[in-house]
Amino acid sequence: MITIHQKSDIVIPFDKIGDNCWDVKSKLIIESLAENWSNDLKDPISTAAIENLEKRLGTTLPYGLKTFYNTFGIADIGEELQKFDDIIWLKDIWEEDSPYGPEFTKEDKISLPHLISFSDYLGNGNMFCFHNETKEIYYYDHDTRPFITKMFDSIDDYIKGCLIFAQTDLFGEVKQQQVEEWTEDIIEDLFGKDIVKKWRY
Template sequence: MMGVENEDLPPLCWPDLPDASARSNWYRLVIAAYADSWEGHPSAPRIAPAPEASIAECEARIGCELPEGLARYHREFGALGLSETLCSVSPEGSEPIQPLIDAYPGLAERELSEEEQALAEQMVAFSDYLGNGNMFCFHRETKAVWYFDHDADPALTLFSAHVPDYLDALMLKMLAEVHDEEEKGEALLVEKFGKALVRKWMY
């Protein structure tokens, strides 16, 4: 079981992350603090890095490369059940990284426009928001992050051009839970991503 002492709990703020190493160190501290808050629970996250071969097999299965930030995350941490579930690179996982049209078969019932349908076909789901059908996806070509809403329009909303922005947001959301300051956490997210986007995601 992971765990951190109270003095190691990161403050609830946007950290200065000058490089990938600093980002990974922050993620590790946040994940450890989150796991500590779930100590003894079967769903407490445990770091389990994905082998390089599994990442390569995932990319072959989905027909495109993972965004570098996502691949790096899986190399270091693996699929974790956090406040949202990061999908597994393995097809044997309960929630594998897969094309959106496979992850959400009900997509065909959404009656999307031709433009929306074409965009949806470029989406690869990599994070499941609470298991309610809403998911975070990346675009096969641009690697940008999109939020898929299973029942409200627009079905797809651009979240960020880069996966690390989403992962940073997820870590901050978890950190707010650990600090028991969800309102402050939401305010920090709104500060960076805007109220409309945060409400689309969280409500």
């Protein structure tokens, strides 16, 4: 099990999903989180189940996401990956011109028709989505206009970021706040301060 005593103990699981040892390092983090929270590990998801989801959505999932599901299922990565029944086109969550829905900006409406949710950010109504054509990752933030922001070029970066941030809970001889600062430093180095600010604050 991972225990963070110093910044160098934080595991960066991979550059890209599918890289050499990507699954070994990811497994170490996922199993450490499960042990820390006394949770059961999730079963891998079959290729057939993934193909059925793609058929329902009418588009393919990002390669890295399919590979992750095949290997770890809907694992705890520090944020809540959605169950397959809950994965949906973002535009289908609200009826068009609904008085109760968000007032999407012109900028939002460019990407809105292309986005499919796959992760609930801590269950607070914000969601991470992938673009059906480019497979880029966007963040839907229900509190701030524009509501939709491109965050990552690929799903690999999102999952990598989650697995790094999640290690904040695996602190050892140092305070959790210190480990949180270290993980944020690492994510800032990888993706920039603006991404961290939008994602975490």
